[in-house]
Amino acid sequence: MSKILFFGGKGGVGKTSCSSAFAVSKADQGCKVLLVSTDPAHSTSDLFNMKIGPKIIPIKENLDALEIDPQKEADGYIREIKSNMSRIVSPIILDEMNKQLDAARVSPGSHESALFDKMVQIINETSEHYDFIIFDTAPTGHTVRLLSLPEMLGAWMDSLLKKRRNTMALKRMTNRIKGHKESEEDPIIKILTRRKENLEKARSIMMDEDNLGFVFVMNAERLPIEETKKAVQLLKKYKIPVKYLVVNRILPDTMDPFWSQKKKYEKTYLDEIESYFKVETIYKVPMFQEDMQSGTINQMADYFKES
Numbered sequence: 638m639s640k641i642l643f644f645g646g647k648g649g650v651g652k653t654s655c656s657s658a659f660a661v662s663k664a665d666q667g668c669k670v671l672l673v674s675t676d677p678a679h680s681t682s683d684l685f686n687m688k689i690g691p692k693i694i695p696i697k698e699n700l701d702a703l704e705i706d707p708q709k710e711a712d713g714y715i716r717e718i719k720s721n722m723s724r725i726v727s728p729i730i731l732d733e734m735n736k737q738l739d740a741a742r743v744s745p746g747s748h749e750s751a752l753f754d755k756m757v758q759i760i761n762e763t764s765e766h767y768d769f770i771i772f773d774t775a776p777t778g779h780t781v782r783l784l785s786l787p788e789m790l791g792a793w794m795d796s797l798l799k800k801r802r803n804t805m806a807l808k809r810m811t812n813r814i815k816g817h818k819e820s821e822e823d824p825i826i827k828i829l830t831r832r833k834e835n836l837e838k839a840r841s842i843m844m845d846e847d848n849l850g851f852v853f854v855m856n857a858e859r860l861p862i863e864e865t866k867k868a869v870q871l872l873k874k875y876k877i878p879v880k881y882l883v884v885n886r887i888l889p890d891t892m893d894p895f896w897s898q899k900k901k902y903e904k905t906y907l908d909e910i911e912s913y914f915k916v917e918t919i920y921k922v923p924m925f926q927e928d929m930q931s932g933t934i935n936q937m938a939d940y941f942k943e944s
């Protein structure tokens with residue numbers, strides 16, 4: 638079964654670069670890796686200089702990738718809920734619900750649910766094939782909320798199922814009174830039950846402490862440290878372990894007075910990070926001269942090799 642790692646952190650700290658480099662390093666070591674980008678800007682495609690889309694494609698030996706488009710997933714998700722609903726509720730209520738669902742389409746929650754559904758699907762369908770499934774995610778708060786969704790969705794689906802079962806029980810009763818024969822198994826209950834099973838399967842894969850882990854990417858600066866502290870607390874509430882930290886863009890040694898002063902601050906922050914955060918490994922990645930691209934990503938990957 639795969640290890641599932643979510644790379645999170647503040648905007649621009651290097652989540653996409655580090656998750657890709659981590660994926661490359663594991664693939665180089667012989668693990669089978671799936672890299673999943675949930676970034677609407679499709680920066681993984683730019684990074685590897687390849688067209689990565691919603692279907693899994695090979696990037697290099699042992700490394701496959703795909704990109705999820707949150708807006709597209711949200712639209713599909715709402716469409717599916719609408720069609721499920723149209724079979725459950727009356728047309729008048731349906732009209733009102735459609736209005737609400739359209740409003741929900743543009744709310745951040747719907748992106749998250751849709752994304753989550755897609756992640757669930759990916760984890761269920763691929764966890765037998767890969768040693769690692771690595772998610773490159775959007776900035777912190779978003780992802781942490783995303784991971785709290787299984788409970789919420791589970792309760793929501795339970796209430797839908799209950800409602801549907803009541804309706805069906807009523808229908809069976811009237812049919813019996815009228816002398817009709819029993820209807821076959823209800824398709825809606827089937828759909829809802831399948832969804833719930835998928836969610837539970839993914840949850841049991843993810844919530845197994847050894848399988849799921851969070852990786853925070855940060856820079857050795859005040860604000861990212863504070864944000865990471867908060868996020869780690871929040872994850873604790875959901876019992877999601879933070880496995881690794883990546884301190885990205887570590888400055889080179891220099892004689893220049895401006896930069897050597899900055900390097901001193903960096904040292905203080907690094908000490909704080911090392912004493913505050915209790916994680917398996919803190920990876921330290923230097924600042925490179927050039928922007929990350931397919932070539933430099935291999936260089937970065939060296940910093941994630943097991944020592």
Ligand SMILES: Nc1ncnc2c1ncn2[C@@H]1O[C@H](COP(=O)(O)OP(=O)(O)OP(=O)(O)O)[C@@H](O)[C@H]1O
Pocket residue numbers: 647648649650651652653654655676680774775776885886887922923924925926927928929930
């Ligand atoms: N160690 C590094 N050295 C030099 N440049 C870096 C390093 N890490 C990241 N970069 C550059 O910083 C920019 C932001 O990196 P990246 O896209 O990986 O961040 P991100 O956290 O995924 O951003 P976003 O929050 O927008 O998704 C990119 O231009 C990337 O090339």
Ligand SMILES: [Mg+2]
Pocket residue numbers: 652653654676680773774
């Ligand atoms: Mg990114």
